Amino acid sequence: MSDLQIWQQIILQGLILGVVYAIIALGYTMVYGVLQLINFAHSEVFATGAVVGYQVLSLLSGTEMNGYVKIIIALLVAMLISGGLNILIERLAYRPLRGAPKLVPLITAIGVSFLLQDSLRLFINIKEKTDRLSYPSVLGSEKIMGLTPTELLLIIVGAIMLIGLNFLVNRTKLGTAIRAVAQDGQTARLMGINTNNIISLTFFIGGALGGVAGVLWGVKFTQVDGYIGIIPGIKAFTAAVLGGIGSIPGAVVGGLVLGFLENLIGAISVFGIKMSFTDNAFLKGIGSVLMNIGAEWKDVGAFMALIVILIFKPAGLLGKATTEKV
Numbered sequence: 001m002s003d004l005q006i007w008q009q010i011i012l013q014g015l016i017l018g019v020v021y022a023i024i025a026l027g028y029t030m031v032y033g034v035l036q037l038i039n040f041a042h043s044e045v046f047a048t049g050a051v052v053g054y055q056v057l058s059l060l061s062g063t064e065m066n067g068y069v070k071i072i073i074a075l076l077v078a079m080l081i082s083g084g085l086n087i088l089i090e091r092l093a094y095r096p097l098r099g100a101p102k103l104v105p106l107i108t109a110i111g112v113s114f115l116l117q118d119s120l121r122l123f124i125n126i127k128e129k130t131d132r133l134s135y136p137s138v139l140g141s142e143k144i145m146g147l148t149p150t151e152l153l154l155i156i157v158g159a160i161m162l163i164g165l166n167f168l169v170n171r172t173k174l175g176t177a178i179r180a181v182a183q184d185g186q187t188a189r190l191m192g193i194n195t196n197n198i199i200s201l202t203f204f205i206g207g208a209l210g211g212v213a214g215v216l217w218g219v220k221f222t223q224v225d226g227y228i229g230i231i232p233g234i235k236a237f238t239a240a241v242l243g244g245i246g247s248i249p250g251a252v253v254g255g256l257v258l259g260f261l262e263n264l265i266g267a268i269s270v271f272g273i274k275m276s277f278t279d280n281a282f283l284k285g286i287g288s289v290l291m292n293i294g295a296e297w298k299d300v301g302a303f304m305a306l307i308v309i310l311i312f313k314p315a316g317l318l319g320k321a322t323t324e325k326v
Contacts, residue, residue, distance in 0.1 A: 043233020160270025244319020
């Protein structure tokens with residue numbers, strides 16, 4: 001494989017991973033925008049979407065239905081269930097604590113996350129008699145423009161979700177109401193906006209995005225379990241912070257940057273192998289060092305990049321600097 005082909009793969013796979021991170025990150029950033037709350041249970045909403053997608057695709061696997069239609073149905077069902085679950089979480093766990101100190105709902109979010117993790121594990125174990133699910137293959141493997149049908153579908157669906165959400169928030173009356181509640185909930189209430197309904201709807205949208213991301217993750221990486229949301233959830237939250245928590249464009253940019261950095265660092269060992277075949281002793285030494293940087297270092301490198309960026313841009317790449325009274 002030539003250097004050009006390696007770079008093409010790094011960029012393409014980084015884009016694919018970044019789109020998934022961006023969709024999950026939008027769920028974090030929308031909830032934070034209206035409630036100033038980090039919904040750590042969002043990672044389990046994502047995992048729920050992945051499990052629901054598996055169940056739907058398994059039910060449809062014996063039919064003659066087109067593979068793309070099967071995935072679209074799985075996406076729609078996952079959106080409804082994950083969105084509904086997020087509304088339920090907001091109604092039962094967060095709404096009664098709105099007047100409480102910020103630490104209280106944060107701890108509650110962590111508790112809900114643990115509860116959902118084990119609930120999903122128990123559901124999978126009872127229904128499927130196993131701890132891990134393997135997504136059925138519904139699309140072919142013939143590449144189009146260097147991408148498999150699954151990867152191409154992921155990019156297209158991700159782009160539709162991101163563009164659609166941007167249109168909803170910035171070009172509709174509902175989006176205006178969401179932005180009004182995010183900016184000043186009390187004033188929005190005085191202007192006749194039902195803030196409870198808007199907050200619930202925001203949670204539904206965030207949950208629906210998490211459900212979409214869960215199905216796309218399952219279709220791409222095939223393996224799903226009750227704890228699948230932990231690592232992608234942490235990374236998506238990192239992407240939201242990297243882009244500027246509360247900023248929709250920031251969540252997208254943060255997800256894409258994080259996805260690219262992960263794939264770049266994971267591919268460093270490939271360049272090390274190439275350098276090890278050179279005659280120059282210095283380059284060969286550098287190559288041997290790079291060869292020892294395995295793919296597991298991609299997480300460390302991505303978080304180090306986050307720290308460096310936040311040192312110079314504390315509000316994130318597209319976030320606005322704010323001050324808080326203490």
